[in-house]
Amino acid sequence: VVNTDHDERYRDFWQTYHKMMARKGISEQMAKLEMRRRTTLIGSMMVKKGEADGMICGTISTTHRHLHFIDQVIGKRDGCSVYAAMNALVLPGRQIFLVDTHVNVDPTPEQLCEITMMAAEEVRRFGIEPKIALVSHSNFGTSHAPSAQKMRDTLALLREHAPDLQVDGEMHGDVALDANLRREVLPESTLEGDANLLVLPNIDSANISYNLLKTAAGNNIAIGPMLLGAAKPVHVLTASATVRAIVNMTALVVADAGAAYPPSRTT
Structure with a gap:
């Protein structure tokens, strides 16, 4: 005290x-x-x-x-150049982690790459293997808007720096959470199963998505924000x-x- x-x-x-x-x-x-x-x-x-x-x-x-x-x-931790905030929701039949909900307003692809790797490490500490979706309004190249290109660039960086991660994108939110729908849209997607770690392109999309899911889910368990880095x-x-x-x-x-x-x- x-x-x-x-x-x-x-x-x-x-x-x-x-x-x-x-x-x-x-x-x-x-x-x-x-x-x-x-x-x-x-x-x-x-x-x-x-x-x-x-x-x-x-x-x-x-x-x-x-x-x-x-x-x-x-x-910051050794080797980290950015902070990020991750929130988790324990929902019926699934757990969902969302990043970055509170810190970076408009992260660069390099920052998103680092944030994704930190988030994956934290998800593993919960005993859960991360299945990562880079979420966007674009679905596997349907848009050439800067925010969609940012997520494609993030994927390329993750392929280089963390090839062991199960990650794919850019994709719609419903495609991220529904593996069957994803197989219909892109059968060769490298992400298997329903995503449990959603990486959003900016603070608006991440914060709004988390609060909507949290409120709609009712009395389920919310954990966070967890500060990464x-x-x-x-x-x-x-x-x-x-x-x-x-x-x-x-x-x-x-x-x-x-x-x-x-x-x-x-x-």
Whole structure:
């Protein structure tokens, strides 16, 4: 527990933050002020210092505001150049993951390629083999719009960088979720079975799709947003997060932390 009015770690926290950000416009006074009033900044510093194994934030303010402090203090995983948010829905008879629902407004093919690989890795951690559909208004070349071409370029990059992934596109949403329909449209599609990981071309399509599916599905389990690309187990929720959603994400953070440390460590 951190008491923002008095905590023996306060001086170390603000001095560390100032040292990290001194060349990015953060003065000593600003570091002192921010370290008292920004709970996400305090939590990020606790994770960085080893005072906490993970963090959940985001039920107040916006994703990008929280991600700003996470990026300053915790940063990205080695080899990652982008963050992304993935949401999951546990529906009758299927699980669906959607990415990127909250972070990148209009990701490039290179970013989508990296996001897809991170998302596939996370899906596997749930014990599910990812079957990935690059979703679009275009269906296997029916449109030459920039957004459709972006998804085709993403597929080409994935073929190069992650040839082991089961992925195909660009395709319509119904074709992604219905393997029989996909076989009718393109019998030689390299994606087998119903897709369970939907990669959308921009934040509008991803966020709208997730919220429509979540609301239409009723009382089924929603998990997320899961932050992909961070160096530590941290996740940014949304203002609409229910108690159940917070409990689900707490369990995920515990699993993340357990995977990051030796079995003897208590979380």
